[in-house]
Amino acid sequence: MAPISIKRILISESVDPCCKKILQENGIQVTEKQNMSKDDLIAEIKDYDGLVVRSATKVTADVINAALNLKIIGRAGTGVDNVDVDAATIKGIIVMNTPSGNTISAAELTCTLLMSLSRYVPQAAMSMKAGNWDRKKFMGTELYGKILGIVGLGRIGKEVATRMQSFGMKTIGYDPITPPEVTATWGVEQMSLEQLWPQCDYITVHTPLMPSTAGLLNDTSFAKCKKGVKVVNCARGGIIDEDALLRALESRQCGGAGLDVFVEEPPKNHALVNHPNVISCPHLGASTKEAQARCGQDIALQIVDMVMGKSLVGATTRKMLSYGSFPTMQTEKVGHNIKIITLGINTLSNENVSIYTDLVLVLHVQGYKVIEVDMYI
Numbered sequence: 001m002a003p004i005s006i007k008r009i010l011i012s013e014s015v016d017p018c019c020k021k022i023l024q025e026n027g028i029q030v031t032e033k034q035n036m037s038k039d040d041l042i043a044e045i046k047d048y049d050g051l052v053v054r055s056a057t058k059v060t061a062d063v064i065n066a067a068l069n070l071k072i073i074g075r076a077g078t079g080v081d082n083v084d085v086d087a088a089t090i091k092g093i094i095v096m097n098t099p100s101g102n103t104i105s106a107a108e109l110t111c112t113l114l115m116s117l118s119r120y121v122p123q124a125a126m127s128m129k130a131g132n133w134d135r136k137k138f139m140g141t142e143l144y145g146k147i148l149g150i151v152g153l154g155r156i157g158k159e160v161a162t163r164m165q166s167f168g169m170k171t172i173g174y175d176p177i178t179p180p181e182v183t184a185t186w187g188v189e190q191m192s193l194e195q196l197w198p199q200c201d202y203i204t205v206h207t208p209l210m211p212s213t214a215g216l217l218n219d220t221s222f223a224k225c226k227k228g229v230k231v232v233n234c235a236r237g238g239i240i241d242e243d244a245l246l247r248a249l250e251s252r253q254c255g256g257a258g259l260d261v262f263v264e265e266p267p268k269n270h271a272l273v274n275h276p277n278v279i280s281c282p283h284l285g286a287s288t289k290e291a292q293a294r295c296g297q298d299i300a301l302q303i304v305d306m307v308m309g310k311s312l313v314g315a316t317t318r319k320m321l322s323y324g325s326f327p328t329m330q331t332e333k334v335g336h337n338i339k340i341i342t343l344g345i346n347t348l349s350n351e352n353v354s355i356y357t358d359l360v361l362v363l364h365v366q367g368y369k370v371i372e373v374d375m376y377i
């Protein structure tokens with residue numbers, strides 16, 4: 001596997017300082033520039049071999065096509081929906097995320113919102129600050145014995161399930177990839193969405209945003225839910241349709257929503273945020289010291305490994321976006337060739353084949369030859 005030459009990297013967001021340090025220790029020149037406009041980024045990107053982002057930098061086709069030397073786009077985090085992975089794949093640019101760095105933090109925030117929804121903690125705190133002592137208004141409900149529906153049973157969904165089970169919640173869920181026999185080992189009974197909606201007292205979504213998950217909770221699915229269902233979205237804005245959610249909150253079909261993410265960030269329309277039964281955060285799921293340290297370190301080490309021709313972790317190509325949740329794609333160097341290892345898939349469906357075809361294509365442009373594909377659950 002031929003080493004890839006990466007001399008200069010641009011970090012366009014607030015990424016943990018360990019990222020810069022690790023890259024520099026490995027002889028890579030690093031420039032940090034935050035809050036760039038699209039035009040600034042287009043002008044700037046020409047000079048770099050690599051770009052490291054979080055969720056705020058929109059790496060559109062314009063940006064990718066303006067890049068003359070770009071070989072890698074590293075996402076210090078999970079979701080790559082702010083990167084035009086199609087455009088990158090076509091140019092042979094590897095898009096790489098850090099699949100596990102912020103799992104625990106995202107799961108903990110989800111649990112925090114579920115608990116806050118059950119006991120109105122944010123509303124009660126605001127009421128106290130306003131000088132009130134209102135014990136009647138904030139009558140809550142126990143989580144104990146309630147049913148939590150988890151849509152998307154990847155890493156985060158799993159951690160949410162096991163934590164909420166300790167509160168005595170029954171966890172049911174749906175995922176198009178993780179097999180039911182696997183989720184059963186961590187206490188989640190899988191079923192179709194049609195079966196799931198009417199059973200849940202709480203629903204939390206943990207899928208990437210893509211055509212098949214946009215508006216997963218919409219007017220039709222809300223209508224199938226129990227009246228007063230409470231929902232949490234710490235994944236991506238738009239998985240729960242925002243207009244449908246507002247309608248459901250107004251009709252009380254939805255009894256409350258915990259939102260960490262929005263279609264537009266920051267949201268311009270404040271109708272949802274201002275609704276009394278909505279509690280919200282400004283996309284804080286990954287904003288912990290621990291998660292940021294992990295993601296910053298992971299992305300730097302993954303880039304260094306790639307430069308050294310050692311291995312490639314978290315590589316993503318356009319076809320991955322057709323999935324319900326991301327399988328973990330890793331590669332290993334075998335002599336001068338490369339072996340792809342996939343975690344989370346046990347069958348080679350047509351869709352899986354297209355993932356490999358794309359990954360192999362990108363790797364080929366970068367001078368790798370794929371010799372083997374292994375799959376593990």
Ligand SMILES: O=C(O)C(=O)COP(=O)(O)O
Pocket residue numbers: 054055056076077078079080102235283285286287
């Ligand atoms: O990792 C993810 O997918 C996140 O949503 C976190 O986004 P951030 O890195 O905090 O901008």
